[in-house]
Amino acid sequence: MLTFERLTPTASMLTPIASAALERKLALAGVHVALAPDDFTRPTSRFTQSERAEWIDALSHGRSEATRRTLAKLAHPQACAIVTGQQPGLLVAPLYSLYKALTAARLAEELERRWGTPVVALFWNHADDHDLAEVHHAFVQNVNLDLQRVALAGLASGRQPFSRIVLDEHRHRLRAATEACHASLPQAKLLPQALELLMPRVGETLSGAFSRGLEALVGELGVAVFEPDALRPALSKALARLVASEPLAALSAGADAMRRAAFEPAIDPREAALLFRVDERGRRALRAVDGGWRLDDEPTTIPTAELVRAIEQDPSGYSAGALLRPLVQDLALPAIAYVGGWGELAYHAELGELRLRADLPRTSFVPRASCTLIDAPTRDALAKLELTAARVLAEPTLLTQEVAVPELPVIARMRELGRSIERDINALRDDLEPLDPGLAQSLKRTAHQARVLLETAREKAERVHQNASGRGRRSVRRVANTLLPRGEPQERVLGPLDFIARYGTGWIAELAAAIDPFDARTLLVGLPELADTTPAEPAS
Secondary structure, rough: OOOOEEEEOOOOOHHHHHHHHOOOOOOOOOOOOOHHHHHOOOOOOOOOHHHHHHHHHHHOOOOOHHHHHHHHHOOOOEEEEEEEEEEOOHHOOOOOHHHHHHHHHHHHHHHHHOOOOOOOEEEEOOOOOHHHHHHHHEEEOOOOOOEEEEEEEOOOOOOOHHHOOEOOOOHHHHHHHHHHHHHHHOOOOOOOHHHHHHHHOOOOOOHHHHHHHHHHHHHHEEEEOOHHHHHHHHHHHHHHHHHHHHOOHHHHHHHHHHOOOOOOOOOOOOOOOEEEEEEEOEEEEEEEEEEEEEOOOOOOEEEEHHHHHHHHHOOOHHOOOOOOHHHHHHOOOEEEEEEEHHHHHHHHHHHHHHHHHHHOOOOEEEEOOOOEEEEEHHHHHHHHHHOOOHHHHHHHHHHHHOOOOOOOOOHHHHHHHHHHHHHHHHHOOOOOOOOHHHHHHHHHHHHHHHHHHHHHHHHHHHHHHHOOOOOHHHHHHHHHHHHOOOOOOOHHEEOOOOHHHHHHHHHHHHHHOOOOOOOOEEEEEEOOOOOOOHHHOOOO
């Protein structure tokens, strides 16, 4: 049995726009944040029965029986959808992807009960994205209570969509990633079953592994996971409509409205990649300019009418960027709400002016559940430190005070050296720019990578130094790397592997039942004590 405590977020945990939304003071035209059931208006149907049949057929292909049952509900003429989504992470990490899905499921369940008509939870796997550095790794806590980075090889760069990256053993070393998990979690008795669910398989795409893993966790709870290729014709039709509306002026007006309200837009539409062209060179950004659109690395401007025709003639060759994606899904699907994190609200809030000017659906934004999982060893460590999880999350500096170990001079020098290396390399960019702009941009990446490599070595040295400072430090390390790994909320760094490997998957349904989609407080989730955490004896 899980235990639950609800923690009201402090001001330091929230962005200004999140605080305004919770206080119902977010007054931006065309932007709606739903915090209660009565904030929703029962939708009217915008789609024909043949369109609904096409969704069901396209999305059901290759899916589980539970997912097919969920999707079949869309056949009802008044059926609508709660949409959420995230780019696919290795081992279905981080945890907030799971929490998005569970929040969408609970919201769909609640609205369906109130309205008496089907409401379906859909999770859009952002398989069109291409930023491999963000998704090719996951973190687990190893036996030394340190964070262990598990990554696939051969995925450090490139601009191919995740849906086009087919995994193989020779290049991506899946077996090595599996062995790294076993080395980090030797006491987790259910680790083989967890890896069977979550670890990518040879022949799968990077995005397909995420879809399979997430569906295994939430499919029975009423969430249908889909990738954009399944709905490409409908999504491209919506994208063409948005491009034809010449969206830059309205998007810029939305960003300016945010600034007047003292909020900083997450994406500047004047510089953003509003959509991407996908060809043999991978994904290349298209940005709105005066008179049309410009493809990165090409000097000519593409007239809007020409780009619209290109999207209509080659649907698979174009995909929406982060700013237009919410509008594409609202046009192509019977969406009534999007479930997202508070960080996402900052760019959803830019879209109000475009929704109004182009007569687009005004879908509500619903904040996802925020959860922190706390196991018995972490509770014991908190007790030894005479702290509570609520205090640590509200005042992270408490842990810093507990680990007041003098820093070794060599570690301090490594930290400063990392900063100076990045600074010195970047200083060369101005001289290289006239020679080759592309080389100057490459140098920026090199500077960042050099600092990251040195930071990794520094962190390892720091861990060794901390390990030598006694068992009291071990309690601090356990609390820090469980509640605030890498100094961030747990749900942004850790994935479900560690918890499924120890507790199975039953806790996920129990957590889902406890989520209130209209309660923005953080859930502190107490996991049960395990009777025996020692490794199983090998068979004789």
